[in-house]
Amino acid sequence: TPESAERTAVPGVATGLAVTGAGGDVLFVEAAAMESEHGGLELTGQLGDVMKESAQIALSYLRANAERLGVPIEDLTHRRVHVHFPAGAVPKDGPSAGVTLTTALASLLTGRLVRAEIGMTGEVSLTGRVLPIGGVKQKLLAAHRAGLTEVIIPARNGPDLDDLPEDVLAQLTVHQVSDVADVLRIALEPAAGAATKAA
Amino acid sequence: TPESAERTAVPGVATGLAVTGAGGDVLFVEAAAMESEHGGLELTGQLGDVMKESAQIALSYLRANAERLGVPIEDLTHRRVHVHFPAGAVPKDGPSAGVTLTTALASLLTGRLVRAEIGMTGEVSLTGRVLPIGGVKQKLLAAHRAGLTEVIIPARNGPDLDDLPEDVLAQLTVHQVSDVADVLRIALEPAAGAATKAA
Amino acid sequence: TPESAERTAVPGVATGLAVTGAGGDVLFVEAAAMESEHGGLELTGQLGDVMKESAQIALSYLRANAERLGVPIEDLTHRRVHVHFPAGAVPKDGPSAGVTLTTALASLLTGRLVRAEIGMTGEVSLTGRVLPIGGVKQKLLAAHRAGLTEVIIPARNGPDLDDLPEDVLAQLTVHQVSDVADVLRIALEPAAGAATKAA
Amino acid sequence: TPESAERTAVPGVATGLAVTGAGGDVLFVEAAAMESEHGGLELTGQLGDVMKESAQIALSYLRANAERLGVPIEDLTHRRVHVHFPAGAVPKDGPSAGVTLTTALASLLTGRLVRAEIGMTGEVSLTGRVLPIGGVKQKLLAAHRAGLTEVIIPARNGPDLDDLPEDVLAQLTVHQVSDVADVLRIALEPAAGAATKAA
Amino acid sequence: TPESAERTAVPGVATGLAVTGAGGDVLFVEAAAMESEHGGLELTGQLGDVMKESAQIALSYLRANAERLGVPIEDLTHRRVHVHFPAGAVPKDGPSAGVTLTTALASLLTGRLVRAEIGMTGEVSLTGRVLPIGGVKQKLLAAHRAGLTEVIIPARNGPDLDDLPEDVLAQLTVHQVSDVADVLRIALEPAAGAATKAA
Amino acid sequence: TPESAERTAVPGVATGLAVTGAGGDVLFVEAAAMESEHGGLELTGQLGDVMKESAQIALSYLRANAERLGVPIEDLTHRRVHVHFPAGAVPKDGPSAGVTLTTALASLLTGRLVRAEIGMTGEVSLTGRVLPIGGVKQKLLAAHRAGLTEVIIPARNGPDLDDLPEDVLAQLTVHQVSDVADVLRIALEPAAGAATKAA
Numbered sequence A, B, C, D, E, F: 001t002p003e004s005a006e007r008t009a010v011p012g013v014a015t016g017l018a019v020t021g022a023g024g025d026v027l028f029v030e031a032a033a034m035e036s037e038h039g040g041l042e043l044t045g046q047l048g049d050v051m052k053e054s055a056q057i058a059l060s061y062l063r064a065n066a067e068r069l070g071v072p073i074e075d076l077t078h079r080r081v082h083v084h085f086p087a088g089a090v091p092k093d094g095p096s097a098g099v100t101l102t103t104a105l106a107s108l109l110t111g112r113l114v115r116a117e118i119g120m121t122g123e124v125s126l127t128g129r130v131l132p133i134g135g136v137k138q139k140l141l142a143a144h145r146a147g148l149t150e151v152i153i154p155a156r157n158g159p160d161l162d163d164l165p166e167d168v169l170a171q172l173t174v175h176q177v178s179d180v181a182d183v184l185r186i187a188l189e190p191a192a193g194a195a196t197k198a199a
């Protein structure tokens, strides 16, 4: 999928799946960090309250579990994080971008790219549980249309896969997860220096 | 009860009992802490004003009574506390999560797990009084359905137990409390190193 | 009165008198303090604007007159004060809790308990004047019903005592005050170490 | 006038004149200061926007002209000023308390009492100009009824004096001012140590 | 014109021209500065959003161009600036006070008085461009009525001068400007020490 | 085009293209910086929420990519940035000023002027992607009318060029871009000292 390849070519961008008025769609979450006297989280993209809370939860989860996840988070007291959902004029809401937000932030903070062929959806709780969301059928059809070959969905949404045509499912690797740490394991490329280190 | 066992397997999570449009239900309160230049309390889960105040009260109670309760609270001037109520898109309100909030925060700050088989409900005042709440019947039926075997309710709600079927009551250990310090004594597992220390 | 004895058994709690939809009632004001980088006043209990201002006035009065009143207030630049009015879900408003707020805060800051048998009502101005309020009849009947034996009312409300049945008045000691310093003198127990010191 | 004598017996209180639904009335402005990490202005008494701005203007005027007026203002960066208008539940608005606010604050900061027999009304601009207000007739009748013997009004309101009965005017000393520095000169008692110093 | 002479007799006051419901009018912008831990801009006079933004723009223009304009602006990080538009109870809005705001602030910061015989109107952009405004005819008639002899208007409003009676124009010196630096050059008196320095 | 030449004669000003009720129009974005204790972004010009977010995105993009773009951004922790859209009283909204905002800020921070003959439109994402916008036909007609000879549009808006008359297109150089770094390369003049350095 050319678009997601181009978009995820820098750390801090992850590919999400959403339901809009016109069916399912692929959307991109962008995260950037900058020096600042104080830490903080800046959110743009005409986000509703639930989606803003999802971003707070994603950042808190990473900060509270930084050591275990291998995410270097210490310097967030003097770095400000900005998360944006293009397109900027389209209102967006809901909890289902939780896994995408967590992945984009983990990518930003570790410098590891998000795999371009993968799209994802799922609510995340503060302890990292992946909770079920709606619109699985439309989201996976949109992922397929956009040329993605792997998708991550909440384990509790497994039954929704029955609603998808068999030929679509045959072309998608579907990961069913219940812990967002597994999302990071599946979606993030190895660290740039990893191969070298192993050598 | 598999779900509460899984959810309360990390410090900072307590099992509450609530009344929703569809009867009683089990809900989980999640708390996490992270390094921060300033202390502070971050609340998510689409909480109403009364529930936000319950969280402020729970934290103030623990800070003002830290020494007596054995809760290490000193470092809260440089740690930020985040409390989340999943599911993130469902609006929630009311004072009855007071005991659950206090327990989740005490668990987070002491590192002691909350016992998985226990659910709780009750308003908490700033001095730690446990005040009566509504919906005891639906809440205890929900606890029973969810496989919990012990529940904590306010002492002043004792008369409401008459409304429950005898077979349900026979399978539930009901703790009637008037001081939230008793809730903590009942609901928290011993500290991890306690047995060792005693040896 | 068992309830007020139990509630006022810790410093920082005073017994107020209020008018509700269902006549007069006894309510408790709870205050607690905690270490904090910055001072500040935290208010909970679904308070209206006038009642929030009453709490600001009470705290300012004590800070501006600390030395004269013997209230140790210096450390309030690094202690945060939380005032709560149970029950948490019931909206409350009006200026008549001014004396109760001032007494609860003075109790908290001096460590002197509030006398359990006493209830009070009255607006307080920034210079400590006790101003008249409404509902004296219902409030004193409620105090009597709750087993309180002493009440404090504004001097300017003296004429309202005519509306009360003689047998109720016969069982109540009524203090009519115009300066909140007199309220503190009447309502606070001696300091714990006072007898010892005198010995 | 007994009430204003009692109210203005401490520094920081000045007697204003207002128009209410029930004609003119006497009101008191109370100011207090307290130690604080940061300076700031706290306003209570259910004040409207215009009245809140009047308080900001009064404080800025005194700070910007402190040296010329002999008002010790340096320590306001570490003292917080609280201004209250009793009664606390009555909404109040309008610019005409400007001179009263300036006088109360100057009294607080210099420790000089406000003369008990004097009432005042007038808008104040940031450079200390006294601007005309409405309701002069009702305000002076109220001052007279309350037993005040001197009043301060804006010079531009001079023509309004024609509306008052001659016998009332005969018992009132009316000061017509255009600069708020003159209000302070007329309304403030000499400093407590002034006579001693002169001896 | 007696009023503007009196009002502009201190640094920080400039004479503006406005359109009100009753035709054109002269208004005064007052600025004052005071010591403060933090810089900042305080606005009073019941200003609308556009007028508040005009004040922010005026201050930013002076800060960004301080050196070129000879305005000593360094100490604004520890001085607070207050701008007030009397009369305090009259709501005001619109961008046309931009030149007046910039001139009042420059007068305050340099200590140079604003010339008493001059009135002005015009929007100012962040780079100091003077942009056209409405109501030139009413504003100049008001200036003439108030006894002002010079006015400053935006160059792009030149054509509006045709609407004025010849005898009024004959008595007014009209400055047409496109850069607010020219407004400052025309409207500010020389620095108090300038003649001495030149001697 | 005389106006844009005059407006863009200082660093920090870029020429945008907008659609208004009356068709397309040219607008100018002005940016200025000033010393401040804290960094921060100040926005004026009656901007809507989406446009305010565009300014946050532009500044975050430049801060996060400062080194790669050659934009000296370090000192933004002690410099405050103000962005203004004249005319001040006209409400403005939408994401299509993203490229203009980014260019004006880059001009301000590098001191390089924006080329006077160039107008631009396009949404910018946080990673610098240039996203499509509406109104290309009206915007390019307005650019042509205003005497601009070059325009920058999003690459994805290429098809919209078919709607323009051939003679207009013949007189405009149209740059189609997908990365805002290309906008900066096209629109900014070389640094003032660049030729000297090369010599």
Ligand SMILES: [Ca+2]
Pocket: A025, A026, A027
């Ligand atoms: Ca798409």
Ligand SMILES: [Ca+2]
Pocket: A093, A094, A095, A096, A097
């Ligand atoms: Ca959603």
Ligand SMILES: [Ca+2]
Pocket: B025, B026, B027
């Ligand atoms: Ca459930």
Ligand SMILES: [Ca+2]
Pocket: B093, B094, B095, B096, B097
């Ligand atoms: Ca509830």
Ligand SMILES: [Ca+2]
Pocket: C025, C026, C027
């Ligand atoms: Ca009661």
Ligand SMILES: [Ca+2]
Pocket: C093, C094, C095, C096, C097
């Ligand atoms: Ca009341």
Ligand SMILES: [Ca+2]
Pocket: D025, D026, D027
């Ligand atoms: Ca009165």
Ligand SMILES: [Ca+2]
Pocket: D093, D094, D095, D096, D097
């Ligand atoms: Ca008034």
Ligand SMILES: [Ca+2]
Pocket: E025, E026, E027
């Ligand atoms: Ca006038």
Ligand SMILES: [Ca+2]
Pocket: E093, E094, E095, E096, E097
């Ligand atoms: Ca205007």
Ligand SMILES: [Ca+2]
Pocket: F025, F026, F027
């Ligand atoms: Ca134009």
Ligand SMILES: [Ca+2]
Pocket: F093, F094, F095, F096, F097
């Ligand atoms: Ca737009």
